[in-house]
Amino acid sequence: MQTLFAYRNTYPMDIAQSLLRWYDKHHRVLPWRITPSQSAQGIKPDPYKIWLSEVMLQQTTVEAVKAYFLKFTKAWPTIDALAAADDDDIMRAWAGLGYYSRARNLKKCADLVVADYGAGFPQNAAELKKLPGIGDYTSAAIAAIAFNQPEPVVDGNVERVITRLYAITTALPQAKPQIRELTEAITPIDRPGDFAQAMMDLGATICTPKRPACALCPLNDSCLALKDHDPEHFPVKAPKKDRPIRLGAAFVAEAGDGSILLRKRTEKGLLQNMAEVPGSVWNSRIDGSTDLTAAPFASDWRNAGVITHIFTHFELHLTVYHATGADKRQVNDGWWSAPDMLAGEALPTVMKKAIAAARPDIFKIRRPAK
DNA sequence: TAGGCGTGGCG
DNA sequence: TCGCCAAGCCT
Numbered sequence: 001m002q003t004l005f006a007y008r009n010t011y012p013m014d015i016a017q018s019l020l021r022w023y024d025k026h027h028r029v030l031p032w033r034i035t036p037s038q039s040a041q042g043i044k045p046d047p048y049k050i051w052l053s054e055v056m057l058q059q060t061t062v063e064a065v066k067a068y069f070l071k072f073t074k075a076w077p078t079i080d081a082l083a084a085a086d087d088d089d090i091m092r093a094w095a096g097l098g099y100y101s102r103a104r105n106l107k108k109c110a111d112l113v114v115a116d117y118g119a120g121f122p123q124n125a126a127e128l129k130k131l132p133g134i135g136d137y138t139s140a141a142i143a144a145i146a147f148n149q150p151e152p153v154v155d156g157n158v159e160r161v162i163t164r165l166y167a168i169t170t171a172l173p174q175a176k177p178q179i180r181e182l183t184e185a186i187t188p189i190d191r192p193g194d195f196a197q198a199m200m201d202l203g204a205t206i207c208t209p210k211r212p213a214c215a216l217c218p219l220n221d222s223c224l225a226l227k228d229h230d231p232e233h234f235p236v237k238a239p240k241k242d243r244p245i246r247l248g249a250a251f252v253a254e255a256g257d258g259s260i261l262l263r264k265r266t267e268k269g270l271l272q273n274m275a276e277v278p279g280s281v282w283n284s285r286i287d288g289s290t291d292l293t294a295a296p297f298a299s300d301w302r303n304a305g306v307i308t309h310i311f312t313h314f315e316l317h318l319t320v321y322h323a324t325g326a327d328k329r330q331v332n333d334g335w336w337s338a339p340d341m342l343a344g345e346a347l348p349t350v351m352k353k354a355i356a357a358a359r360p361d362i363f364k365i366r367r368p369a370k
Numbered sequence: 371t372a373g374g375c376g377t378g379g380c381g
Numbered sequence: 382t383c384g385c386c387a388a389g390c391c392t
Contacts, residue, residue: 053388054388055388055389056388057387057388057389058387058388058389058390059375059376059377059386059387059388059389059390060376060377060378060387060388060389061377061378061379061386061387061388062387062388063378063379063387064377064378064379064387065388096376096377097376097377098375098376098377098378099375099376099377099389099390100375100376101374101375101390101391102375102389102390105390105391132390132391133389133390133391134390135389135390135391136389136390137388137389137390138388138389138390141388153388155387155388155389156386156387156388156389157387157388158388173372196388197388200388203388204387204388209385209386209387210380210381210385210386211381269374269375270374270375270376271375271376309376309377310376310377310383310384311374311375311376311377312373312374312375312376312377313373313374313375348376348377349376349377349378350376350377371392372392373391373392374390374391374392375389375390375391377387378386378387379385379386379387380383380384380385380386381383381384381385
């Protein structure tokens, strides 16, 4: 990085010190964190909570994570408790948070740490990265925040802050190596954990994707994007590919007592091992008339409308059919879930939408089906 | 390595 | 309304 100082007007130490002074005053208070003043008193963060929160926060907003974090730490206060937990209980507790492979890897990781490391996490990034569900970002974050290791912690917030600070015009993801080097160059030896959290707080509250509050930014004197460009134009990103549409049918079978027929998805592919209502494969052509070939049993299936659900890589249009007064004995696949049990099932949001299309009183979905 | 993998909030 | 985005990982 010979060119590092050629196009900057501030030294790395000044960046870190300015940011840490800002963080001491303006840090967010979050359930898994200790404050800078607690840290100064020698209070250490709980590595279990740091790990759990970092995994939950992968591609997930802080607001969405808070309630799940509290639920998990109440049910399983230690990594030993989590390792001893039932897999299905963990999946049920995770339901609604998304990216379910995280929950499966969470359990695998807890088992490994208890078995191989005597219930204590390894304290360096390279060892942490060997564990399931822990990649470049999470290993560096745990090492820095829980164990005070000077690792460069680069997430989406840091990418935004760094590309603006240095006006990096290379598009993501090509710019990642450069971003990592620059982050490494400004990461301080003495408070790497606070520095990492400060960068993320800055990205989340000041250096936001839209309309950043540059007037309030502790780094505005050093920011090349602010000086020469429009910060909102950073980071530059490669163009996205368009999202295909898939079609399918879902069947909400209701017994006389209000129970809903559920089954378990396969252990491969999308939403693996989660609960679902019976349905067709998602690609099937619905030729305009009624597609009842995938129904769990013959009945008077009433069309309850079409729900739309956007996954990362495709858009799903699910036609929902509803039948009432079903005879439970005519089904030998899956299980009947009573109305007061449904909330505790491992149902992904797309399935709650489908059930809500047939029974709007059961699940309150923000954007109901048309 | 590029694509698979959820969900909810926001402008 | 809808595309974008949010503390990525795995294969």
